Amino acid sequence: MLYDASLNFIFWCPTKVVFGQNTALDVVMEVENLGCKRALIVTDRDLIKNTDIPERIKKALGKLSAGIFSDVEADSGVHIVNQGAKFGKEVGADCLVSVGGGSAIDTAKGIAILLKEGGKLQDYVGFQILTRPQTPHIVIPTTAGTGSEVTYIAVIKDHEEGRKLLFGDYHILPNVAILDPRMTEGLSPRLTAATGMDAMCHAIEAMHSLQREPIADGIALHAIRLIKEFLPKAVENGKDMLARGQMLIAANIAGGAFSNAQVAVVHALAHSVGARFKVHHGLANSILLPPCLRYNADVCGEVYLDVLSALGVNIEGIQPDQAGEVAADKIIEFTMKLGLPQRLRDVGVPEEGLRECSELALSDGAIIYNPKLISESTEVLQIYQQAW
Amino acid sequence: MAIAFPSVEWVEEYKKQINLSEGYKKAGATWTAGAVALVTLAKPEIGLNEDFGIWLDLHQGVCREAKVVTAEEAQKAPFCITGDYARWKQVIKKELEPVKGMMQGKLKLKGDLPTIVRYVKASQELVECSTRIETKFLDE
Ligand SMILES: [Fe+2]
Numbered sequence: 001m002l003y004d005a006s007l008n009f010i011f012w013c014p015t016k017v018v019f020g021q022n023t024a025l026d027v028v029m030e031v032e033n034l035g036c037k038r039a040l041i042v043t044d045r046d047l048i049k050n051t052d053i054p055e056r057i058k059k060a061l062g063k064l065s066a067g068i069f070s071d072v073e074a075d076s077g078v079h080i081v082n083q084g085a086k087f088g089k090e091v092g093a094d095c096l097v098s099v100g101g102g103s104a105i106d107t108a109k110g111i112a113i114l115l116k117e118g119g120k121l122q123d124y125v126g127f128q129i130l131t132r133p134q135t136p137h138i139v140i141p142t143t144a145g146t147g148s149e150v151t152y153i154a155v156i157k158d159h160e161e162g163r164k165l166l167f168g169d170y171h172i173l174p175n176v177a178i179l180d181p182r183m184t185e186g187l188s189p190r191l192t193a194a195t196g197m198d199a200m201c202h203a204i205e206a207m208h209s210l211q212r213e214p215i216a217d218g219i220a221l222h223a224i225r226l227i228k229e230f231l232p233k234a235v236e237n238g239k240d241m242l243a244r245g246q247m248l249i250a251a252n253i254a255g256g257a258f259s260n261a262q263v264a265v266v267h268a269l270a271h272s273v274g275a276r277f278k279v280h281h282g283l284a285n286s287i288l289l290p291p292c293l294r295y296n297a298d299v300c301g302e303v304y305l306d307v308l309s310a311l312g313v314n315i316e317g318i319q320p321d322q323a324g325e326v327a328a329d330k331i332i333e334f335t336m337k338l339g340l341p342q343r344l345r346d347v348g349v350p351e352e353g354l355r356e357c358s359e360l361a362l363s364d365g366a367i368i369y370n371p372k373l374i375s376e377s378t379e380v381l382q383i384y385q386q387a388w
Numbered sequence: 389m390a391i392a393f394p395s396v397e398w399v400e401e402y403k404k405q406i407n408l409s410e411g412y413k414k415a416g417a418t419w420t421a422g423a424v425a426l427v428t429l430a431k432p433e434i435g436l437n438e439d440f441g442i443w444l445d446l447h448q449g450v451c452r453e454a455k456v457v458t459a460e461e462a463q464k465a466p467f468c469i470t471g472d473y474a475r476w477k478q479v480i481k482k483e484l485e486p487v488k489g490m491m492q493g494k495l496k497l498k499g500d501l502p503t504i505v506r507y508v509k510a511s512q513e514l515v516e517c518s519t520r521i522e523t524k525f526l527d528e
Contacts, residue, residue, distance in 0.1 A: 010492045127501060128493035129470075166501050170493055211488065262491065363506035368487060375509060 002212075002302055009213040013256045015150045016176045019249065021241060024053075024140050024180035025060040027097060032064070034136040034175060039064050040093035042084060042108040044072035044100045047142060051186055054099055057140065066091040069111075072100065076107040077157045078121050078165065085114035095136040098174075099183075101195070102146035102281070105139050109154035109172045112137050121156065122165065130171040138176040142183045144234070144247035145195025145282055147202055147255015149177035164275065166365065179252060181245035189235045192247075193338040194282035196231040199223060199251040200331075201266050201285040204293075204307055206257035208300045209264050209369040216261035217306075219253040224310035226250035228334070235338050265374065266292045268364035269383060272357040277349045286335050287344055290328035291386035297324020299371050344388045354384040390524035393480065394428050394440040396456055398521065402442070403454035405517040412517060413449040415510035420448065421503050425462035427470040434526040436473060467499035477525055480518045486511055 018030065031039045039061050043054045048070040058065045069084045088096070088111055096115075098108035112135040113124050124130065139149035154167040187195070203220040206212065227250045233243035269292070270284035293304065301320025304327045308315050311330050318326055332342065341347050349357075358380040361367060367374055374380060391398045406412055428440045441462035445453040462468050469486070471479075475494050478484035487508060489495040497504070504511060 126499050127490040127495075127497040129496045129498050164502075168491065168501070211491075363502045365501050365505050368505055368508050 002217075003214065007213065009211065009260070011213065011215045011260050012152070012170060012173075013150055013260065015174050017150075017179060017252060018176065019179045019245070021181050021245070023178050024057060024183055027057060027138060027140065027178060028061050028064055030138050030176045030178065031061065031095060031097070034095055034138070036095035036136055037064060038066040038092050038094045039097050039138070040066045040084075040088045040091060040095070040111075041068040041070075042072065042096055042098045042100075042104055042111060043068060043070045044074075044104045045070060047100055047104075053142060053183060057097060057099055061097070066093040072104045072107045074103055075157050076103045076110075077159045078110075079159065081107055081110035081114065081121055081156055084108075084111040088115050093135075095138065097138045097140065099140045099142060101141065101143040102148045105141070105146070105148040105174070106154040106156060108137055108139070109167065109174075110156050111135070112172060113167070122158065124167060124169075125165045127168040128170065130169045132171065134171050137172075137174040138178065139174045140178045140180065140183055141248065141251070143187060143191065143195045144184055144244070144251040145198035147199065147251050147258065149174050150252060150255040151259040153259070177252060179245070179248040181241045181248060184244050184248060185238055185241070187238065189238065189339070192238065193231065193235045193335075193340050194280050194286060195251070196227055196234065196247055196282070197286035197289070197335060197338070197340065198282035199247070199254045200227045200231075201270075201289055202254035202258040202263060203227070203250075204289065205263035205266055205366075206254070206261035207307060208296055208303050208371050209258075209262045210371055211260075211262045211369055212303070213261055216257040220257040220261075221306060221310045223250045223254035223257065224307060225312075227254075228311050232337060262369040263366045264370040265295065265367060265372075265383070268361045268367035268370070269357070269380065271364050271366070272360040273344060273349055276353060276357050276360065277347075279344070279347045279349060283340065283347055284344075286340050287342060287347065288383070288387050290331050291383045293324045293328040293331065294386070295383050296370070296372055297321070297328075300324060344384065349388065351388055354381055354388060358384060390522045393476070393521075393523045393525060394436070394442065394456075398523065399442050399454050399456055401521050402518060403444075403451045405520050406444075406451040406454075406514065409513055409517050412510060412513035415513045416446060416449040416507065418448065419446055419507055419510060421500075422446075422466040425457065425465035425468040426476070427459050427462045427468065428476050429470065429472045431473045431526075434473065436526060463498065465499075467497070467504065469495050469497050471495040473527065477527075479515060480523060482515065482519060486515065
């Protein structure tokens with residue numbers, strides 16, 4: 001059986017979700033609903049340089065706009081959060097509208113803390129230490145993958161100290177997520193595929209996590225179905241608004257699943273190659289998923305049968321102990337069709353770097369949720385070698 | 389004889405149990421990240437009138453000092469874990485895994501989670517040590 005009588009969990013997903021084409025332009029209603037008057041837009045450099053999205057949001061906000069902070073970079077840092085908070089104070093912001101991918105959203109989560117609590121961001125490193133709601137935060141994702149709009153985690157780099165600061169707090173969960181398919185139509189096929197596979201990994205990892213539970217499982221399974229059907233379509237034709245929309249929904253619910261059930265070995269390993277060799281998070285996940293499924297296969301048979309069903313595979317005749325292998329093969333087939341690279345060597349990871357990544361992965365928060373206990377770096381190294 | 393949790397005597401016994409534990413000595417052998425403080429929030433109904441802080445000076449598999457501190461002092465430790473009485477009772481009874489508790493907000497962690505994760509075995513050994521104390525819970 002997948003659960004037993006000792007099952008106990010908390011499912012906490014209070015973010016209001018607004019979905020539909022052009023709903024981003026209704027952002028002003030959401031700001032008003034939150035009782036706010038000065039919304040600071042937080043976005044990244046690429047988006048402001050290459051698209052008119054931040055300007056359109058600003059225009060939609062009208063006189064409720066407090067301005068745009070657009071200095072977010074791919075690997076957001078404490079210094080950027082500090083700058084954003086300083087700017088926010090100067091313009092009298094009372095709420096945040098983050099527009100972008102995971103980095104912009106996490107930066108805004110950090111700014112939300114500083115605008116409310118003051119002090120140094122480093123003082124709030126930890127889990128569940130905030131005691132009151134933070135600055136209201138509306139998210140408009142421009143990628144369909146991270147699910148950050150519904151997670152209570154923010155990862156912000158302390159570039160001076162060379163380490164990642166981890167914040168986990170129910171009080172930094174965004175208040176509203178506006179999922180507007182138009183916001184993702186400009187995303188390249190490669191990024192669409194890679195971020196979509198991040199969402200796929202969130203869904204599968206929530207299901208094989210030690211903290212798996214039925215609510216998260218239910219939405220994770222549906223996320224897998226949606227990704228299976230709509231990710232190839234969104235990659236093939238970025239203007240396919242049905243596919244773009246369904247992918248936003250898939251990423252969102254997969255985010256809700258893993259924010260509660262957690263992620264495991266795939267993410268632990270992906271974070272480490274990301275930190276060490278700057279491999280795109282979704283790409284790293286996509287490459288590492290199949291060998292991780294094989295690694296967990298002997299303890300996750302039933303779970304992986306469910307995953308296979310959601311992937312549209314007829315599971316009649318597949319034994320639980322074969323399910324991990326079959327699922328790994330299916331994922332490879334799927335990502336090959338998406339045109340994604342299959343090996344770590346193809347994305348800039350040198351073989352001699354694997355050992356260091358293995359050590360790093362052991363201190364990643366995700367690894368403790370893996371259904372098979374991993375305590376030796378040699379076990380991690382074997383998975384990396386398979387993916388190399 | 390059973391020792392009340394929390395109390396000065398319990399903290400002394402805890403130090404003893406940690407230093408008797410081969411499991412902790414091994415799992416925490418490379419720990420140099422500093423002290424860990426555990427704060428139990430006040431619960432006047434059961435006679436716990438103030439927050440109760442336990443300061444564990446842990447270093448390379450040894451507990452060099454264990455003392456009672458105020459909640460305020462406890463915040464100065466590199467790692468401070470706070471929870472109400474019922475939660476700590478669950479931890480000592482092995483009904484609540486501390487890292488899971490932190491993620492879910494049942495316990496609050498001030499400090500770097502990845503460091504704790506790297507030493508998850510050591511943290512389990514520390515819980516194990518607490519179970520070896522014959523504990524009298526104030527609400528029983
Ligand atoms: Fe992810």
